[in-house]
Amino acid sequence: MxxxxxxxxxxxxxxLLLPQRxxxxxxxxxxxxxxxxxxxxxxxxxxxxxxxTAVLAGFGRPAEVAARYRAPIVxxxxxxxxxxxxxxxxxxxxxxxxxxxxxxxxxxxxxRDLAAAVDRAAxxxxxxxxxxVAWFAxxxxxxxxxxxxxxxxRPLPSDRISRAARTAALAFFVAGTLALVFxxxxxxxxxxxxxxQAAYDAFTFDDDFLAVRGPIVLGLLILSLLLQAAVIWQGRxxxxxxxxxxxxxxxxxxxxxxxxxxxxYVSGPTDRTAKEIVALLILVSLAGVAFDLRRHRVRxxxxxx
Amino acid sequence: xxxxxxxxxxxxxxxxxxxLAVLSRLRTLRYGYELRQSLIAAGMPIEEGTLYPxxxxxxxxxxxxxxxRGAQGPARRYYxxxxxxxxxxxxxxxxxxxxxxxxxxxxxxxxxDDS
Numbered sequence: 454m455x456x457x458x459x460x461x462x463x464x465x466x467x468x469l470l471l472p473q474r475x476x477x478x479x480x481x482x483x484x485x486x487x488x489x490x491x492x493x494x495x496x497x498x499x500x501x502x503x504x505x506t507a508v509l510a511g512f513g514r515p516a517e518v519a520a521r522y523r524a525p526i527v528x529x530x531x532x533x534x535x536x537x538x539x540x541x542x543x544x545x546x547x548x549x550x551x552x553x554x555x556x557x558x559x560x561x562x563x564x565r566d567l568a569a570a571v572d573r574a575a576x577x578x579x580x581x582x583x584x585x586v587a588w589f590a591x592x593x594x595x596x597x598x599x600x601x602x603x604x605x606x607r608p609l610p611s612d613r614i615s616r617a618a619r620t621a622a623l624a625f626f627v628a629g630t631l632a633l634v635f636x637x638x639x640x641x642x643x644x645x646x647x648x649x650q651a652a653y654d655a656f657t658f659d660d661d662f663l664a665v666r667g668p669i670v671l672g673l674l675i676l677s678l679l680l681q682a683a684v685i686w687q688g689r690x691x692x693x694x695x696x697x698x699x700x701x702x703x704x705x706x707x708x709x710x711x712x713x714x715x716x717x718y719v720s721g722p723t724d725r726t727a728k729e730i731v732a733l734l735i736l737v738s739l740a741g742v743a744f745d746l747r748r749h750r751v752r753x754x755x756x757x758x
Numbered sequence: 759x760x761x762x763x764x765x766x767x768x769x770x771x772x773x774x775x776x777x778l779a780v781l782s783r784l785r786t787l788r789y790g791y792e793l794r795q796s797l798i799a800a801g802m803p804i805e806e807g808t809l810y811p812x813x814x815x816x817x818x819x820x821x822x823x824x825x826x827r828g829a830q831g832p833a834r835r836y837y838x839x840x841x842x843x844x845x846x847x848x849x850x851x852x853x854x855x856x857x858x859x860x861x862x863x864x865x866x867x868x869x870x871d872d873s
Contacts, residue, residue, distance in 0.1 A: 475814075479814065482790070482810070482835045483810065485832065485833075485834060485835075486790045486791055486806070486810055487806075489791040490791065490806055493791070493795075508806070511805060511806055511807070512805075512806050512807035513805070513807040517807065518807045518810075518811060519811075521807065521808060521811035521812065521815070522811040522814050522815065523815065523818075524815070
């Protein structure tokens with residue numbers, strides 16, 4: 454390649470990235486300027502080709518030079534980058550977890566292929582990333598068009614709890630636990646004893662579940678209900694809650710994952726539906742643990758003196 | 759490590775003054791290469807890949823005007839301050855003097871504390 458061909462190739466790569474109306478004019482000027490730089494550098498170089506190489510290296514990558522011809526286009530605000538990365542990573546972890554849970558629910562142990570399930574989750578992860586990029590790009594565009602007038606003060610995340618809300622939640626979870634332990638009695642209560650025998654059969658637990666997994670899950674559920682009752686009594690989250698709650702939640706998620714890996718109900722449709730609900734609860738719990746830990750660490754960082 | 763930080767911070771410092779240096783040299787008509795050489799001679803070298811696109815950007819912002827000239831030699835694109843550019847240069851120069859005065863005071867104060 455001759456020296457002039459190198460210059461033309463460089464100029465072509467730069468103007469390719471410019472708007473049509475600018476191309477010819479910039480190409481003409483840039484070619485002339487490179488020519489003058491080369492003539493100026495020729496005195497210190499052994500040949501013209503070497504001078505061209507040195508000058509073009511000094512100009513930098515064509516894409517970077519082209520970008521400097523216009524105001525930079527910001528797709529994602531730099532201030533959003535960390536949040537984008539956190540959501541991207543967290544979402545990807547939840548999608549992979551969901552794929553693994555789906556595989557555990559869909560197939561018996563002998564037919565499971567967890568690696569293939571993770572591979573099948575790849576398009577969903579890319580979809581999630583695309584959604585995030587689109588969301589943050591629209592947010593950046595909107596912010597540029599409608600700048601927020603002032604920052605609105607928000608209180609520091611608090612350890613205080615709403616006793617009424619927590620009591621209502623505790624009552625709901627106690628009722629749910631009782632319904633799980635005594636399905637026939639719950640069905641009788643809800644239907645006034647008018648349910649068909651098939652409905653009672655649908656909620657018959659698998660013997661293996663009742664022997665091992667059921668009691669362990671029940672024990673953990675009761676433990677977490679007792680902890681919730683303690684929090685209501687305290688009126689606020691204490692340091693020990695911040696240590697115990699995430700551990701218990703993660704332990705519960707692990708045990709529930711083990712639960713969905715085997716039969717829970719004798720009836721197929723009931724078994725599948727129940728497991729899908731449990732899988733959803735696992736994913737929500739994992740997201741909740743991450744959110745609470747982050748919130749607590751922010752509070753600790755602000756209050757540490 | 760520290761050397762890398764120094765290079766990066768020096769680049770940022772220089773980036774802040776590049777526009778002012780360019781505007782100050784374009785009170786009279788100059789073409790890109792001539793302008794770069796003039797800045798190098800004044801002790802303010804600016805990379806080719808930074809300076810030439812910057813001229814176009816300043817022109818698109820109405821700070822500079824340009825035209826092709828080449829009656830007595832090869833045709834070249836010449837740049838000069840527009841009326842708005844002259845006003846901008848005056849304001850940026852005042853800002854620059856204020857900043858250098860403040861920085862001199864700050865740095866002298868630090869030097870006095872150290873000794």
